[in-house]
Amino acid sequence: MLGLNKKDTNLLLVVLALTMLAPFILNPFPTDSGLAQFNAGYPDLMQRFAIFGIFAIGFNILFGLTGYLSFGHAAFLGVGSYSAVWMFKLLSMNILPAIILSVIIAGLFALVIGYVSLRRSGIYFSILTLAFAQMSFALAYSVLTPVTNGETGLQLTLSDPRILGSSAAADGSIPVTNLFGLEMRSAWDMAVGPWTFTFSAGYYFCAIVLLVAFYLSIRIFRSPFGMMLRAIKSNQTRLNYTGLNPKPYTLAAFVISGMYAGLAGGLMAAMDPLAGAERMQWTASGEVVLMTILGGAGTLIGPVLGAGMIKYFENILSKINESVLHGWFAFMPDGLEDFFVAIVYPFVGKGWHLTLGILFMLVVIFLPGGLVEGGQRIGAAFRRKGKKAGGAEAEAAKQQPGE
């Protein structure tokens, strides 16, 4: 289907099902139960899952396939956000032109930065991208204030021209982002017994974009171009000896992944029309690296999983405070309760970054292939137990790198 083989089609269908049914899947607990805080089925968070999924897929096309570790990808996301907000200010509140512009601008930006950075490889490439991203951040924060509105961040105002739309809505407020009239923040609640499921237009738009982005990345992974990128990762010298110039291929991969980041930035602005310089800081670039590695670099589904997991824990763990913990351990005797609360407390709430850091280190040390490799290892262990005779088959499955 759609030029994919059976395995990839199945993967795409799984992702399709997951994204379309996300409001149900992420809301397993009744609204008034104590576990409702683990629900992630609210529009804001689901949108972030999809947006960071796109960002990580794009990063993975560069890092997973070519092995070039960029520490400056957030710059493209920031540029995408800024251009989308400018489109909202100048043209109209329709998100389509805004997103298209942000992809184009981010692509051009990536072309320039990539052309320069890709003259070196390895650690030097990482430092160059880091330097460019920090430069963009510093400029956006200070000198480019007329364009970026500096520290405050770029926001919509009532005096914006919006030549194809209206400067102000009928009731005098700032108009909201829409897709040909469909407001992005509109949502529909469905109550089933004690459960409430929210279907938001914004989320479904992001989810569809995510699916398209995912499909494109499968095609890139399977194409001759994708094979070329893998060849660059495995041995660039040998590639040079065969008379091939890897430069255009890596540059293309860099630009494509920059465009993905721009798309994510544009979507972010489309869901919430403001853009700030902190989106470009190198810690934001570090975050997408974490997502990709955690899920599994070089695999198709890994980055999406990693992005979802990090965003989920960021939201859920950071909401847990001391009293919630006391509630959990309330069944224990007092001393023991305090003891457990004291042990768990540093890892939740404001300290969730600690959990993230530890998890990340464990993954890098023990599971270089990320969660996907973990899943495969568990799967392989079960298969081996299932049929000892078919060991050869399990071996063959292990030989296939996780995809």
Added chain:
Amino acid sequence: MDAILLQILNGLDKGSAYALIALGLTLIFGTLGVVNFAHGALFMIGAFCAVTLQRLLSLSHQVEVPGQVDFLGNPLMADVPYVTDWFGEATGNAIIDWSVPLAILLTIPVMLLVGYVMERGLIKHFYKRPHADQILVTFGLAIVLQEIVKYYYGANPIQTPAPEALSGVAQVLPGVVYPIWRIVYFCFAALIISGVFAFLQFTTFGMVVRAGMADRETVGLLGIDIDKRFTFMFGLAAAVAGLAGVMYGPINAPNYHMGMDFLVLSFVVVVVGGMGSLPGAVLAGFLLGILESFASTTWATTTLPGINQIIIYLVAIIILLTRPRGLMGRKGVMED
């Protein structure tokens, strides 16, 4: 002329911090071949050693002040640090006042230990893995260390004042005044840098380490356990970063993300100086510090707005593209 001199002086203190961190990074890279993204965290831990010592020294108990009452009529209580009890009023207060320089004594063993544990416990397993993996695992470690410090010390900067005697300004030259502590910091940095170089240059241990940096395998074949020495060098590099952090406290109040802020710049410094070149790292550290301070003058910022923010990165990009080995990089070290 005075203005130029002042800018150079301004650049020296930041440049000293860059140079010290970059020196440690290069020591680790040159000996073990590991790209250590957690080095900024070591700098931060050093700074928090000073905070810890300051808190320990000011541990106090309450005593009644005889003959005075507070507004409720209760006897007035005053905090008296234990050190003043033990050493008497004057000495005790002096010890508290000098807590930052005293923290050096605490930092050296702590950082050597931290470095040793880090190398034996984690980095050791990453020699054979690609540089990207080393970057990632040390990046993760940096997050963890930073969050641990944040958990215990909070997210706000903590003031660590310099000793009273060293906290004013001094007349360096006629018409040029400059904070004394920054001069102290520069001298301290110069002392440590020359100490490290002397150690490498004039001791047998240092000679073996230099030999190992040049050709690890041959040194191993000569029957020398180079790994043990390299582990010590890792500890030494950690100590250098920690010392840079301790003394930096009075210039900039330590907070948990100061390491990350310095890390990015120090990497740029290392790359500009040339991967694996110790003199290059020091030279580039001071040069970039001075360059940054010149770029922050009013003249520079009015001619080229924002130049002070990006000058270092700009220089790094130009250097990397035109002189890939950096200022003093050796041939064959991480050529691409």
